[in-house]
Amino acid sequence: MPFDTKRIRGPEESQSPLLFLSPDKVPESSSRQGVRGNGDVRPVFARCGLISQAKGSAYLEAGNTKIICSVYGPKETERKDETDMKTGRLVCDFRLAPFSCLKRGAWIQGSEERDLSAALLESLQPGVCLHKYPRSQIEVNVMVLENDGSILAHAITCASMALADGGIEMYDVVLGCALRQNGDSCLVDPSYTEECGNWQAGYGENQGCVTLALLPNLNQVSGLNAEGEMREDSLTDAVRTCMDGCHKLYPVYQQALIRAVKKKAPPPEK
Amino acid sequence: MAAGFKTAEPLEYHRRFLKENCRPDGRELGEFRPTTLNINSINTANGSAMVKVGNTTVICGLKAELTMPPSDAPSKGYIVPNVDLPPLCSSRFRPGPPGEQAQAASQFIADVIESSDLVNMEELCIEKAKLCWVLYCDIMCLDYDGNLLDTCIIALLAALKNAQLPEVTINKDTDLAEVDMKKKKHLKINRHPVGSSFAVFDDTITIVDPTAEEESLSTALLTVVTDEEDRLCAVHKPGGTSLSAEKLQHCINRAVTRHTEINKLLNKVMDSMKTSK
Numbered sequence: 001m002p003f004d005t006k007r008i009r010g011p012e013e014s015q016s017p018l019l020f021l022s023p024d025k026v027p028e029s030s031s032r033q034g035v036r037g038n039g040d041v042r043p044v045f046a047r048c049g050l051i052s053q054a055k056g057s058a059y060l061e062a063g064n065t066k067i068i069c070s071v072y073g074p075k076e077t078e079r080k081d082e083t084d085m086k087t088g089r090l091v092c093d094f095r096l097a098p099f100s101c102l103k104r105g106a107w108i109q110g111s112e113e114r115d116l117s118a119a120l121l122e123s124l125q126p127g128v129c130l131h132k133y134p135r136s137q138i139e140v141n142v143m144v145l146e147n148d149g150s151i152l153a154h155a156i157t158c159a160s161m162a163l164a165d166g167g168i169e170m171y172d173v174v175l176g177c178a179l180r181q182n183g184d185s186c187l188v189d190p191s192y193t194e195e196c197g198n199w200q201a202g203y204g205e206n207q208g209c210v211t212l213a214l215l216p217n218l219n220q221v222s223g224l225n226a227e228g229e230m231r232e233d234s235l236t237d238a239v240r241t242c243m244d245g246c247h248k249l250y251p252v253y254q255q256a257l258i259r260a261v262k263k264k265a266p267p268p269e270k
Numbered sequence: 271m272a273a274g275f276k277t278a279e280p281l282e283y284h285r286r287f288l289k290e291n292c293r294p295d296g297r298e299l300g301e302f303r304p305t306t307l308n309i310n311s312i313n314t315a316n317g318s319a320m321v322k323v324g325n326t327t328v329i330c331g332l333k334a335e336l337t338m339p340p341s342d343a344p345s346k347g348y349i350v351p352n353v354d355l356p357p358l359c360s361s362r363f364r365p366g367p368p369g370e371q372a373q374a375a376s377q378f379i380a381d382v383i384e385s386s387d388l389v390n391m392e393e394l395c396i397e398k399a400k401l402c403w404v405l406y407c408d409i410m411c412l413d414y415d416g417n418l419l420d421t422c423i424i425a426l427l428a429a430l431k432n433a434q435l436p437e438v439t440i441n442k443d444t445d446l447a448e449v450d451m452k453k454k455k456h457l458k459i460n461r462h463p464v465g466s467s468f469a470v471f472d473d474t475i476t477i478v479d480p481t482a483e484e485e486s487l488s489t490a491l492l493t494v495v496t497d498e499e500d501r502l503c504a505v506h507k508p509g510g511t512s513l514s515a516e517k518l519q520h521c522i523n524r525a526v527t528r529h530t531e532i533n534k535l536l537n538k539v540m541d542s543m544k545t546s547k
Binding site: 016051053070102107145 | 311312313314315318325327329331332333334335336337338340348350351352354356357358359360361365367368373376377380404406408410412413414415436438446447448449451482
C-alpha cells in the first residue's frame with residue numbers, strides 16, 4: 001500500500017480475517033432458489049433529495065447494494081483551457097467506501113474506481129442536454145456504501161435520478177441493468193457472490209458479465225460493458241434481457257422522482 | 271427580501287436573530303438539532319453506524335483485520351480512525367487527498383480514543399507479539415452542515431458498540447490463525463465519550479451545535495468531550511478569540527447535559543437491536 005502521509009497511520013500490513021477461515025467452517029454460499037428467479041431483478045428502494053448541501057441527490061438500495069449520489073452544478077468550468085464554448089461538461093467521480101467490500105479497500109482511488117468513473121461518464125453523457133449549459137460543468141459524485149453486486153448498473157440509475165432531482169435538463173433518465181452469464185444460464189442483477197462466480201465454473205465456457213445503460217423512452221442504449229468470454233448469441237440475448245430488466249424497474253424510479261418533485265414543489269391546494 | 275439580506279450581509283442577518291436570543295432555524299442558543307442514529311446497516315463491515323445531527327450526516331464503518339502487534343507494545347492492538355470529507359458532502363471539498371479539515375478531524379478522533387481509553391487495547395491482542403486485531407474505523411461524511419466532530423464521535427462510539435469480531439485461535443501445529451465466523455463477540459467499551467461543539471460570535475455570544483453557515487461566521491469554535499462519569503476527556507479549541515473561564519465552565523456544563531441525552535439515545539438503539547433479534 002503506498003505510504004499515505006495525510007491519514008492516521010496504522011500497521012504496515014494487515015490481512016482480512018476471511019483469508020484465515022478454517023476449512024471446515026467456510027460459510028455456505030447462498031443460492032437464488034426460492035428467493036427469486038434467474039430473470040428477476042432485486043426489489044429496489046429509491047429516494048431523492050437526501051443531501052441538503054447538494055443541488056440534487058439520490059439514494060438507491062437494491063438487495064444489500066447501497067449507493068448514494070449527489071450532483072453539484074452547473075458551475076463554472078475548472079479547467080479553462082479545455083472549455084468548449086458550445087456545450088457543458090459532465091464530471092463523474094465514482095468511489096467505493098473502504099468498508100463497502102468484503103476486503104477493506106484503500107482510501108486512494110484505485111484503477112478500478114477510475115475505470116468505473118469513465119464508464120459512468122460514458123453512459124450518462126448521452127442522456128444530459130449539455131448544449132444547454134455552455135461553459136459550465138456538472139459534477140456527479142457517486143459513493144458506494146455497500147457492494148453486493150451490479151454496482152455500475154445501479155450507480156448509473158442513481159446518478160441519473162440525482163441529475164433529475166437537481167433539475168438538470170435531460171433527454172431521458174438513464175437506467176442500468178447487469179447480468180451474469182454462467183454457462184448456459186444467466187442471472188439478472190447478480191449479487192456479489194454471483195458476480196464473482198464459482199472458481200470451478202470460471203474454467204468453463206461462456207462466462208461473463210454484461211452491464212447495460214438504457215434510455216427507456218427513446219429505447220436507446222447509451223452504455224454497454226461486457227467482460228468475460230461469451231458466445232455471440234448469448235451476448236445478444238444478454239443485452240435483450242438487460243433491456244427488459246431496465247424496463248421492469250422503471251415505474252419504481254418514476255414514483256421516486258414524482259415523490260421528490262411533489263415534496264419540493266407541492267401541488268396547489270384545491 | 272430576507273433571502274437577499276441574508277446573502278448580502280450574512281453576519282448582520284445572524285446578529286439580528288442572536289439579539290432576540292434565537293437563531294435563523296428557530297432554535298434556542300443552547301439547543302441541539304434533532305439527532306437520529308441507525309446501526310448495523312452495512313453488512314460487509316464488522317460494525318457500522320449512521321448518525322444525523324440536523325442535516326449533517328456521518329456514516330462510520332468498522333473493519334477488523336489481523337496483523338502483528340507493534341514492536342513497542344506487543345500486547346496491544348491497533349485502532350485506526352480516519353475521517354473523510356468526500357466532494358459528495360459539500361461543494362467546498364474537492365476530490366483528491368484529504369484536506370486540512372479532514373486531517374484535523376482524524377487526528378482529533380485519534381486523540382479522543384487514546385485519552386478517553388475507549389477500548390482496552392489489550393483486548394484487541396489475540397496472541398502476544400504474534401497476532402492482534404487492527405480496527406479500521408472509516409468515518410465518512412455524507413452531508414456537511416456543521417458540527418462534524420460531535421457527529422463523528424457518536425458514529426464511532428455506536429459502531430464500536432455494535433461491532434462483532436469473529437473468534438480467532440492460533441493453531442499450535444501450523445502456527446497460523448484460524449477464524450471462526452460463526453462465533454462472534456462484541457467489543458468491551460470502557461468509556462462513552464460524547465462531544466458538544468460550540469461557536470462564539472463577536473466574542474460574546476456562545477451558541478451550541480453550529481450549522482455550516484454559523485461556523486463560517488463565528489469568531490471561535492470549541493468542542494468539549496465528556497464521559498459518563500462527568501469527567502473531561504478532551505477540549506479542542508483551534509485558535510479563534512479568547513474565552514473567559516466562566517464561559518468555558520458554562521460550556522462544559524452544557525456538554526455534560528448533552529452527554530446524558532446521547533447516552534439515552536445510544537442505549538435505546540442498542541436495546542431495540544437486542545429485542546429485534
